[in-house]
Amino acid sequence: MEQHKKIQASDWLMFTGLSVIWGFSFFFIKRGLEVFQPMQVASFRMSIAFVALIPLILINYKKLKVPLSKWKYIPLLGLFGNLIPAMLFCTAETKIDSGLTGIMNSTTPLFALLIGFLFYNVVLTQNKIIGVIVGFVGALIIVLSKQHSLSDLNIYIFMPLLATVCYGINVNIYKAKFQDENPIIIALLQYSFVAVFTIPYLFYSGAIHQIQQEPIVAWHSIKYLLILGIAGTGYALVFFNILIQRTSALFATMTTYMIPLVSIIVGLLDNEKILPVHCLGLFTILIGIYIGSRD
Numbered sequence: 001m002e003q004h005k006k007i008q009a010s011d012w013l014m015f016t017g018l019s020v021i022w023g024f025s026f027f028f029i030k031r032g033l034e035v036f037q038p039m040q041v042a043s044f045r046m047s048i049a050f051v052a053l054i055p056l057i058l059i060n061y062k063k064l065k066v067p068l069s070k071w072k073y074i075p076l077l078g079l080f081g082n083l084i085p086a087m088l089f090c091t092a093e094t095k096i097d098s099g100l101t102g103i104m105n106s107t108t109p110l111f112a113l114l115i116g117f118l119f120y121n122v123v124l125t126q127n128k129i130i131g132v133i134v135g136f137v138g139a140l141i142i143v144l145s146k147q148h149s150l151s152d153l154n155i156y157i158f159m160p161l162l163a164t165v166c167y168g169i170n171v172n173i174y175k176a177k178f179q180d181e182n183p184i185i186i187a188l189l190q191y192s193f194v195a196v197f198t199i200p201y202l203f204y205s206g207a208i209h210q211i212q213q214e215p216i217v218a219w220h221s222i223k224y225l226l227i228l229g230i231a232g233t234g235y236a237l238v239f240f241n242i243l244i245q246r247t248s249a250l251f252a253t254m255t256t257y258m259i260p261l262v263s264i265i266v267g268l269l270d271n272e273k274i275l276p277v278h279c280l281g282l283f284t285i286l287i288g289i290y291i292g293s294r295d
Contacts, residue, residue: 011243014239014243015251015258018236019255019258019259020262021232021236022105022232022255022256022262023102023258023261023262023265023266024227024263024266025228025232025233026089026099026101026102026105026263026267027098027263027270028224028232029041029045029089029090030093030098031221031224032044032090032221033090033094034220034221035210035217035218035222036207036221036225038087038090038091038093039087039090039091039201039205040205041221041225042083042086043198043199043201043202043205044202044222044229045086045090045228046083046086046194046229046233047202047229048225048229048230048233049229049230049234050191050192050194050195050234052230052234053187053188053235053238056184056188057192060185060188064185064189066185066186070177070178070181073178074186076169076170077170077186077189077190078193078194079166080166080167080169080170080173081166081170081171081174081190082190082233082237083198084166085164085166085167088160088163088166089105089160089163091156091159092159092163094156095154096154096157096160098267098270099272099274100274100278101160102263102267103260103263103278103282103285104142105160105163105263106260106282106286107135107161107164107285108164108253108256109135109250109253109256109257110135110136110139110164110285110289111165111168111169112167112168112171112172114168115165115169115172116168127291130291131288131290133288134284134285134291135284135288136288138280138281138283138284138285138286138287139285142277142278142281167253171244171249171252171253174186174241174244174249175249178241179245183241183242183244184238187237187238190237191234240252243255264282
């Protein structure tokens with residue numbers, strides 16, 4: 001059962017920093033998609049994150065010790081915490097705005113709570129039950145906002161939701177299996193696993209060839225993907241792992257409360273349209289999460 005810990009000022013600092021950089025990440029993804037395909041953008045993001053963490057690998061190589069019994073969970077962290085959500089978000093943003101994607105991302109704490117209850121002995125109190133129900137109502141408002149009927153549903157709007165389910169699985173695995181491990185080492189192992197697939201894919205898909213043939217055009221997106229990969233992915237995961245260990249899985253995923261606000265502001269500055277019904281859905285989600293976090 002997850003224990004409650006007192007939140008320190010440094011935890012709030014990490015919380016705020018992660019919220020801001022991840023709020024911008026949807027804008028960075030959008031810029032990457034102007035030149036590259038969704039799977040290429042996701043692969044660049046993961047590969048750049050891995051390369052960015054190589055200095056930490058060199059510094060900490062003597063500490064790369066994780067109990068053998070826990071190694072089988074590393075691929076799960078890499079898949080559910082990194083690769084699958086990255087692919088889903090990139091694909092979704094080919095059809096829906098980055099601000100709306102950021103709003104959908106705010107359902108992460110709800111799925112973290114549900115998965116924790118179903119599989120990791122997290123106590124689901126009355127407040128948490130009500131919070132989950134209210135939160136799903138908010139998500140449903142957004143999903144149905146542009147539809148005339150259920151048969152008209154855009155499959156792309158479900159992709160961010162599926163990504164947040166993956167995040168919910170990831171944080172519960174991490175909290176249950178890696179609470180006492182070095183968060184830097186776990187982040188390194190996650191991206192090392194993912195890079196085995198993403199780096200070869202960049203060559204296979206022609207992304208590297210495209211950079212070589214049209215470097216000026218490619219640089220338009222690469223500069224944003226570098227920021228996304230280094231700050232918004234590689235080092236962000238290190239601090240996120242630290243935040244999970246120092247607080248709780250639920251508190252760490254609450255960074256997604258702030259992400260929609262940042263992504264909406266960035267989206268509006270980028271001439272995106274955020275409808276009032278989207279704000280209503282976001283407000284409903286936040287009410288649900290607030291109720292669910294009160295115990």
